[in-house]
Amino acid sequence: MSLIRTENIYKNFNEIQVLADVSISVEQGEVICIIGPSGAGKSTFLRSLIQLEKITSGKLYIDEELFLHRENNITQYRIESVKYKSLLLEMGMVFQSFNLFPHKTALENIMMAPINVKNMPKPQAEALGAELLAKVGLAEKADAYPARLSGGQQQRVAIARALAMEPKIMLFDEPTSALDPELVGEVLNVMRGLAESGMTMLVVTHEMGFAREAADRVLFMSDGAITEEGSPELIFSNPNNQRTRQFLNTVLGI
Amino acid sequence: MKSANFARFKLAAIIIIIIVDILAAISYFKPSKSELLGHIPPDLISEAGNKYSEVYNNYFVFNIARGRDVKTARSATFIGFVGQVIPADEGVASAFSDVFLWLPALLDGAKITILLTITAVLAGLVLSIFLALGKIAKTKIISGFCSAYIFFFRGSPLLMQLFFIYYGLPQINPSLTINNKFMAAFFAFTLNTGAYCAEIIRAAIQSIDKGQFEASRVLGLTYAQTMRLVIIPQSIRRLIPPVANEFIMILKDASLVSIIALADLTHVTRSISSSANNVMVYIPAMIIYLIITAVFSAIFVRLEKRFSLYQ
Numbered sequence: 001m002s003l004i005r006t007e008n009i010y011k012n013f014n015e016i017q018v019l020a021d022v023s024i025s026v027e028q029g030e031v032i033c034i035i036g037p038s039g040a041g042k043s044t045f046l047r048s049l050i051q052l053e054k055i056t057s058g059k060l061y062i063d064e065e066l067f068l069h070r071e072n073n074i075t076q077y078r079i080e081s082v083k084y085k086s087l088l089l090e091m092g093m094v095f096q097s098f099n100l101f102p103h104k105t106a107l108e109n110i111m112m113a114p115i116n117v118k119n120m121p122k123p124q125a126e127a128l129g130a131e132l133l134a135k136v137g138l139a140e141k142a143d144a145y146p147a148r149l150s151g152g153q154q155q156r157v158a159i160a161r162a163l164a165m166e167p168k169i170m171l172f173d174e175p176t177s178a179l180d181p182e183l184v185g186e187v188l189n190v191m192r193g194l195a196e197s198g199m200t201m202l203v204v205t206h207e208m209g210f211a212r213e214a215a216d217r218v219l220f221m222s223d224g225a226i227t228e229e230g231s232p233e234l235i236f237s238n239p240n241n242q243r244t245r246q247f248l249n250t251v252l253g254i
Numbered sequence: 255m256k257s258a259n260f261a262r263f264k265l266a267a268i269i270i271i272i273i274v275d276i277l278a279a280i281s282y283f284k285p286s287k288s289e290l291l292g293h294i295p296p297d298l299i300s301e302a303g304n305k306y307s308e309v310y311n312n313y314f315v316f317n318i319a320r321g322r323d324v325k326t327a328r329s330a331t332f333i334g335f336v337g338q339v340i341p342a343d344e345g346v347a348s349a350f351s352d353v354f355l356w357l358p359a360l361l362d363g364a365k366i367t368i369l370l371t372i373t374a375v376l377a378g379l380v381l382s383i384f385l386a387l388g389k390i391a392k393t394k395i396i397s398g399f400c401s402a403y404i405f406f407f408r409g410s411p412l413l414m415q416l417f418f419i420y421y422g423l424p425q426i427n428p429s430l431t432i433n434n435k436f437m438a439a440f441f442a443f444t445l446n447t448g449a450y451c452a453e454i455i456r457a458a459i460q461s462i463d464k465g466q467f468e469a470s471r472v473l474g475l476t477y478a479q480t481m482r483l484v485i486i487p488q489s490i491r492r493l494i495p496p497v498a499n500e501f502i503m504i505l506k507d508a509s510l511v512s513i514i515a516l517a518d519l520t521h522v523t524r525s526i527s528s529s530a531n532n533v534m535v536y537i538p539a540m541i542i543y544l545i546i547t548a549v550f551s552a553i554f555v556r557l558e559k560r561f562s563l564y565q
């Protein structure tokens with residue numbers, strides 16, 4: 001069963017086409033890495049899934065239910081509002097720039113959404129927060145404000161914050177690109193653990209090592225379209241597409 | 255997290271207590287009604303319509319301006335009331351010795367100035383939150399109205415706004431009359447500072463990183479929750495310096511109310527100066543302004559430090 005499916009998604013920013021006919025399907029438990037050159041539309045695609053951007057045209061299915069259908073910037077169909085909210089919450093997102101709430105401690109950052117969105121009682125949210133902090137290896141940082149944490153620690157708190165809403169699928173938009181090289185590993189380790197625990201993940205990344213070992217499938221995106229897709233072995237050792245080969249040569253320095 | 259909230263309440267409570275203390279100390283200098291009336295010739299009391307504030311302003315302020323003891327000032331008082339001016343025959347040095355006689359009236363005026371500034375800025379801040387959120391709202395009518403309001407009150411002179419509310423409104427419709435000068439000034443200053451603070455708040459909200467809105471939205475928070483829990487708490491620290499600035503501006507602009515004869519610090523200073531024919535009173539008056547400004551600046555600096563704890 002697919003958790004998320006897109007059909008012919010297009011996105012224009014004032015006449016400039018950023019996504020062109022993107023159709024993908026994400027199965028339960030799958031880890032998909034999206035790679036591709038900067039400006040290819042990878043972020044825009046993730047943001048379109050979680051409704052931070054309005055698609056120009058196309059269909060989006062969540063849990064096999066038609067969630068949104070738009071044509072030429074006009075909404076043809078949108079699932080009713082209660083369902084809309086609950087299906088949207090099946091996605092969690094982690095940003096390149098962490099976006100933690102700077103005026104809240106690590107624990108409070110995690111507790112905020114469960115308390116205010118799910119009406120979870122505070123003691124329960126606190127227990128959940130502590131558990132998730134332990135899971136990302138930051139149990140002792142519960143009372144630290146984000147400014148006191150390293151980039152890697154902040155990103156791990158951000159992952160815990162997203163997990164607190166118990167999403168079925170996690171979207172990662174270059175989660176390690178803003179980090180100093182020595183801090184990348186700790187975040188990737190958390191993500192690896194998450195993948196092993198069976199979480200469905202859609203990861204935009206430039207970490208080819210991570211993509212090669214953790215991904216079930218790799219999508220190569222360029223000029224707003226998915227131009228190649230396949231198993232990591234296939235993409236990394238024997239890409240068909242000339243663009244893919246060029247890109248891998250550049251990033252892997254081959 | 256609980257203790258951080260508590261610390262904020264404690265700080266607010268301390269500030270309020272300090273302000274109340276200052277006001278109490280100031281009013282301590284003002285003679286009570288019976289005390290004052292006891293010193294004033296009976297014919298004068300009836301002349302003033304037995305109104306405490308009028309007797310106080312016309313008689314007491316006048317006499318301390320003359321540098322005389324209230325009890326012995328009867329003849330001088332009559333001269334004063336018919337508008338004659340007695341030239342000061344003493345030198346500058348002795349003019350300054352009158353400071354202690356002027357002080358109670360000056361502090362009384364300062365009390366009005368402070369009270370007007372605090373109440374108007376507080377009410378203006380409440381008003382400005384709605385104006386700021388309204389101006390950035392997506393609904394065109396709401397944002398248009400709020401923009402127009404802000405444009406009008408920032409773009410026209412405060413003195414005119416004050417005149418319009420005090421003298422203009424009653425002519426439009428008698429039911430709009432505001433008899434109390436303090437209330438008229440309070441309304442004018444609130445409406446005016448509300449417009450300025452709205453721009454401050456709008457700028458602070460829009461200076462918050464877009465990622466904060468996106469993270470909130472992705473977590474499922476509503477717009478109202480995002481504002482209340484994420485954006486406004488972060489804006490507060492950025493708001494404090496410009497709001498402090500606005501507070502000081504209003505404190506000084508409050509001297510405009512002397513023109514509608516509300517007995518603020520400037521008005522008291524002017525009446526003392528003209529009835530005593532002594533311009534030296536402006537010096538202690540300005541020193542009082544400086545002290546008030548310094549005290550409030552210090553309070554705002556402490557507030558800012560409190561709110562920057564997490565940064």
Ligand SMILES: Nc1ncnc2c1ncn2[C@@H]1O[C@H](COP(=O)(O)OP(=O)(O)O)[C@@H](O)[C@H]1O
Pocket residue numbers: 013018037038039040041042043044045
């Ligand atoms: N808000 C926006 N307004 C206009 N153009 C945008 C906006 N966001 C992204 N773009 C453009 O869309 C293209 C794809 O951007 P993006 O999705 O961020 O690419 P990637 O994440 O693959 O680097 C880029 O050319 C970028 O300039």
Ligand SMILES: [Mg+2]
Pocket residue numbers: 042043044174
């Ligand atoms: Mg990107």
